[in-house]
Every structure is written in structure tokens, then in C-alpha cells.
Amino acid sequence: EAQVTQNPRYLITVTGKKLTVTCSQNMNHEYMSWYRQDPGLGLRQIYYSMNVEVTDKGDVPEGYKVSRKEKRNFPLILESPSPNQTSLYFCASSLSSTGNTIYFGEGSWLTVV
Amino acid sequence: AQSVAQPEDQVNVAEGNPLTVKCTYSVSGNPYLFWYVQYPNRGLQFLLKYITGDNLVKGSYGFEAEFNKSQTSFHLKKPSALVSDSALYFCAVRDMSYRGSTLGRLYFGRGTQLTVWP
Numbered sequence: 001e002a003q004v005t006q007n008p009r010y011l012i013t014v015t016g017k018k019l020t021v022t023c024s025q026n027m028n029h030e031y032m033s034w035y036r037q038d039p040g041l042g043l044r045q046i047y048y049s050m051n052v053e054v055t056d057k058g059d060v061p062e063g064y065k066v067s068r069k070e071k072r073n074f075p076l077i078l079e080s081p082s083p084n085q086t087s088l089y090f091c092a093s094s095l096s097s098t099g100n101t102i103y104f105g106e107g108s109w110l111t112v113v
Numbered sequence: 114a115q116s117v118a119q120p121e122d123q124v125n126v127a128e129g130n131p132l133t134v135k136c137t138y139s140v141s142g143n144p145y146l147f148w149y150v151q152y153p154n155r156g157l158q159f160l161l162k163y164i165t166g167d168n169l170v171k172g173s174y175g176f177e178a179e180f181n182k183s184q185t186s187f188h189l190k191k192p193s194a195l196v197s198d199s200a201l202y203f204c205a206v207r208d209m210s211y212r213g214s215t216l217g218r219l220y221f222g223r224g225t226q227l228t229v230w231p
Contacts (some may be wrong), residue, residue: 031217040122042203042221056214090157097217098209100145100164106156 002027006091006105013081013112021076021108023091031097032074036060037088037107046089049074050097081112115140115208115215119222126194127230134189134225136204145207146187147219148178152200160202163187174198194229201226 004025013019025032033048035058045058049068063085065077074093078085091105116139126132138144148160161172168180178189187204204222208215 033218035219035221040223042117042223043205043219044221045218048217050217058218092219094217098207100162100207102147102159102207102219104149104157104159 002103004091004093004103004105006089006108008108009106010109011111013110015082015112016080019078019081019110021078021089021091021110023074023076023105024072025074025091025093025103026072027093027095027103028071029093029095029099029103030071031095031099032068032091032093033058034064034066034074034076035090035092037090043090046076078110081110083112086110086112115206115210115218115220117204117206117220117222119202119204119225121225122223123226123228125228125230128196129193132191132194132198132227132229134202134204134227136187136189136222138185138187138204138206140206140208141210143209144187145209146178146180147205147207148172148176148187148189149203149205150200151203151224157203160189196229196231199227199229 007022030051034046035043037043044060047066049055089108094102118137146163149157163170163180171177205219208218
């Protein structure tokens with residue numbers, strides 16, 4: 001079954017404690033991206049990756065890092081989380097940057113206190 | 114720059130009545146347009162998409178959307194609303210512009226909360 005898997009699904013953490021949200025897809029997709037969803041703002045892209053070792057900033061990259069060492073995995077790293085990073089995070093993938101089918105993970109609810 | 118506007122934060126409709134959730138867009142080139150639905154405490158579910166072809170697109174759960182190039186709109190519609198349709202709806206456009214670094218990015222509207230009253 002084609003899927004995008006995110007972990008953890010729910011996390012409460014404290015300010016400054018590094019955390020990683022993992023994302024894995026089983027479809028051999030080249031394009032992967034991270035979005036955050038905030039009330040009244042919709043979803044905004046944080047980072048994206050065109051392929052292995054190719055990553056770039058989206059609209060709201062501050063406070064985040066990513067890596068793409070393998071095609072299937074695209075972890076989102078919060079080196080020093082702050083309360084304004086409390087949000088719902090989605091990982092997405094598609095065959096390419098011009099693909100017309102986009103798969104989303106189930107979302108990761110992150111609370112930073 | 115690409116953008117999507119959902120002019121209504123909330124739409125309320127009685128069960129059995131038709132519903133419309135509005136979306137307008139601004140893109141360079143041909144648009145890839147999407148509708149997603151989000152139920153409370155759940156992820157995004159794909160409803161339908163317009164890539165090319167017929168302007169009327171049919172999707173999941175009886176929803177459809179009409180692509181109107183002249184009005185740059187992609188309104189979501191359903192002939193007869195159900196209480197179970199109550200959810201948050203997002204319109205999105207994929208950047209297909211090969212100029213700049215935003216190729217492939219999805220731009221989302223702010224979402225429209227649909228409430229269907231019994």
C-alpha cells in the first residue's frame with residue numbers, strides 16, 4: 001500500500017530540547033516536502049527536497065533543518081524548539097516536482113512548552 | 114507569485130441543500146489544482162484535482178469542482194450536503210512554473226470550515 005508515514009504522531013516537548021520528526025515513503029518518490037498547518041494560515045511549506053542530497057527552503061524554514069540521505073526518508077529536525085513551533089506538521093511526497101498526485105502523511109501534532 | 118484565496122472562513126448549510134466552497138487562484142502557467150478535506154484531529158484527505166481536460170471534475174464522496182479559467186476559480190460543490198461533510202476544506206495549487214525555485218510547491222488557501230446542520 002502506498003503511504004507516507006510520520007512519527008511521532010503526537011509529541012509534547014520543552015523549549016530547547018532537540019527533536020526529530022521522521023517521514024518515510026514507500027513509493028520511490030523523488031519529491032518530498034514538509035508543511036506546517038496553523039489556524040487561519042492554511043498549510044505553509046517549510047522545506048522540500050527534489051531528490052537525495054538536494055534540499056531547499058520553503059516559505060517558513062526558520063528554526064528547522066532537514067536532510068535527505070536516502071530517497072525514502074526526509075526527517076524534519078528542530079534543533080532548539082520554541083513555543084511558536086507548536087503546530088501540526090505534514091510530510092508529503094510525489095513522484096516528481098511536477099507530479100499530479102501528492103501523498104500526505106497523517107500529520108504530527110507538536111506542542112512546545 | 115502563486116497564491117490561493119478562500120474568501121469564506123465559514124460556510125453553513127442545511128442538510129440536503131447544495132453547497133459551494135469557493136476558491137480562486139493566481140498562477141503562472143497552467144495550474145494544477147486540488148481540494149483536500151480535513152476532519153477533526155485527522156490528516157488531509159484528497160478529494161479531487163484538476164490537471165487538464167474537462168472543466169468539471171468529479172471526486173470523492175459526491176464532491177465536484179468546476180475549473181473556470183477566465184475567472185481563475187475552482188469552486189467545490191456538492192448537490193446535496195450531508196452532516197458528515199462538516200469539516201475543514203483546503204484548496205491548493207501546485208506551482209508548475211519552471212522559473213525560480215518554487216517548482217513543485219503547493220500553495221494552500223487558509224481553509225474554509227463547512228458546517229452542515231441537520
